Amino acid sequence: MNDDMKQALLDAALMHVPFDGWSETTFKAAVEDSAVDPVVAKALFPRGAVDLAIAYHKRGDAQMMDRLEAATLDGMRFREKVIFAVRARIEAVDDREAVRRGTTLFALPLYAADGAKLIWGTSDAIWNALGDTSRDFNYYTKRATLSAVYSSTVLYWLGDDSLDNQATWDFLDRRIEDVMRFEGAKAAAARNPLVSKLMAGPGRILSSIKAPSATRRGDLPGGGGI
Known part of the structure; x- marks a missing residue:
């Protein structure tokens, strides 16, 4: 039931976002249009339109995952995936x-951390998938790296x-190509005896850094979004 009301509020908000942005005005209009009780709406989205914008991003992530699960990626090179x-x-x-x-909203200092966490969550979902x-x-x-590629x-x-949107897909292809060249350069440097010796100390430090555990806190990088 809560999920149905969340989706109803989000759908109603999207009718107003082009005119009023992700604002309190939009949130109030969404509550009125969806006929969801204002107290319930505030409980579902404590920060109002900001939380609605977050929900909209997460909806996109879920749709992406549905498409990835339905796709046949066998035979693709990794960069193509x-x-x-x-x-x-x-x-x-x-x-x-x-x-x-939403980009304008999350560019504000007050919500920049929210935006960064959403982008990280999208990248995390892609790598895991x-x-x-x-x-x-x-x-x-x-x-x-993928967060930078995705956001740009x-x-x-x-x-x-x-x-x-062919220009966008060409842009994406160039960015991925840049990443692949960088990874190739890193691999070549790692095979260089002189570079390997120089990086031995930093390498030991970096090797001690581990990914979050399965029971990681939700407010840490890799926590899967907000």
């Missing part, structure tokens, strides 16, 4: 203006007026 996943996340968006308004098993420092570098691609997509 990552590109497919990022595209699936962006294509899950049915309201570009809602994302634009693609079978990442890293439990060391690579766990964090993979998600940080979304910003590009917001201004893209090309046919079928």
Whole structure:
């Protein structure tokens, strides 16, 4: 029942976001339009429209996961799987203006941490869906790198007026290519005896950093969003 009311409030809010953004005005209108009791609505979304914006992002993540689970990724190179996943996340968006308004909201200092955590959660979901098993420092570098790729691609997509968003997909392909070149350079450096000796000390420190446990706290990186 609570989930139904959450979805009803979110659907109602999306009708107002293009005009009033993710604001208190939008939240009040959503409560009125959905006929959800105001006290219940506030209990479901304590911070009002901010929590609605978070719910909208999470809805997109869930739709992305549905598409990934239904897709046949066998035979794809790994970079192609990552590109497919990022595209699936962006294509899950049915309201570009809602994302634009959300980007503006989460750029505010007060909500920047919320926005960063959402992007991290999206990247974490993609890596987990693609079978990442890293439990060391690579766990964090993979998600940080993908977060940068995903967020820059979304910003590009917001201004893209090309046919079928082809300019965005070309941009995404270039960003993934940049990452692959960087990873190749890292691997080559690791094979260099001189570099290996220089990095021995930092390497021991980094090797002590582990991924969150299965019972990790929700407010830590990798906690799966908000």
